[in-house]
Amino acid sequence: MGASSLIHPTAVIDPAAQLDSSVSVGPYAVIGPKVRIGANTSVGAHCVIEGDTTLGRDNQVFQFASLGAQPQDKKYAGEPTRLVIGDRNTIREFCTFNTGTVQDRGETTIGSDNWIMAYVHIAHDCIVGNNTILANNATLAGHVHVDDWVILGGLTGVHQFTHIGAHAMAGFASHISQDVPPFMMVDGNPLAVRGFNAEGLRRRGFSAVRVAAVKQMHKLLYRQGLTLDAATAAIAGLKSDMPEALQDIERMQAFLAASTRGIAR
Template sequence: MAAASLIHPTAVVDPAAELDSSVSVGPYAVIGPRVHIGANTSVGAHCVIEGDTTIGEGNQIFQFASLGAQPQDKKYAGEPTRLVIGDRNTVREFCTFNTGTVQDRGETTIGNDNWIMAYVHIAHDCIVGNNTILANNATLAGHVHVDDWAILGGLTGVHQFTHIGAHVMAGFASHISQDVPPFMMVDGNPLAVRGFNMEGLRRRGFTPERLGAVKQMHRLLYRQGLTLEAAKQAIDALKDEMPEAVQDVEHMQSFLAASTRGIAR
């Protein structure tokens, strides 16, 4: 249990909850019995954290967030499922993150160093990686995967079972109902691929050679009129042509091979 001086006297913290002594809890917050919170995490006023929820270290959870409530799935019948949040995440006002369902992995997972802005909803069984930005009112339906360094603009909606690749940038109010390959920039309703995320990749230290490989993969997928299978074969050839970008090419290949909803094209 956190030190009493760090828990506001109006907060309701179940005695069975496990809070590091450095955790702070604001006024009128409610924390349930199966909640575990790591060191140096702060919980704002009026937050509700319930269910089987584990939160790591150094997170900042702003007022009125609701974390760990049961999934919004009509099939849910009270089975034991979880929400797991990593370290150093910022969770702004009125966010709602639900636990998983037994129809999937039984766990909703959020990684480390994410910047999650107000009113974001992360539904059951989602997996959010590390270093992502989810702007205000971005909404993830159930079973969505968002890979590392992805950015979703405000009011973006993501259809269930959709996979958003690493380093993707989605513009304001995008409607994402198909998988978005790594490195791409998308927006609109219907969704369109506008280019690749050159500036974001530069900021993350991609060399000119790696940027060149990403540019070529974008051209093969979206600018040369190739079928998807032909584009996959041409992308495979890049491993010999651009050896310094083999990992990026392989990352794209594995994403395309695993896609179940088809890719945004």
């Protein structure tokens, strides 16, 4: 099958766009001059991919998605910024991902192996890691960081500059305006921490010792009435008792130290 047979004749693709010969493009899709798309990626009908946008290989972009449009930021004045998407992502209908702004890193970044459902909005300068699940209508405001293996329930809204730690999970229609530490389960408006993501960790191969360490960190942060400083110090003390969970404890320490919005408590 020739490359031309993978491109529907009604698609509008700028001659300067760089598409691997194995890329398929559906009817009435529009692809701009600064777009680069890797091998075996499919672009559905009526998609618009514009701006300085790079998609890796084996992505599936469903119909009516808009990728690489200018940021919804009134300060934006046409500066060159980017959208970079990794490999093997599923991007469902009506998703909108914007490029970055020069006020931040100038790039919106989405990793690999993410499952991104319909109507998800990822605003300027966001960083989304790998293996995340963003359910229908999840909305990330500008400058949000979502670490690996995060799950966001449908209709969840995330405030700008918020950081969501690895393996965290947010329930349906959550309002996230403070940082969510790794491993925690949250939901509601106002947001509340309901527990830790024990089942998710087990499914990802965490040993019983590692799960126990996360349980203890949750207890120190949320169940013993400690100040944040006292809980942080107690978490540091777990490293000598639970060396198998050293990486998880250090992940929590680094997250708490870097938090700028305060953590959900």
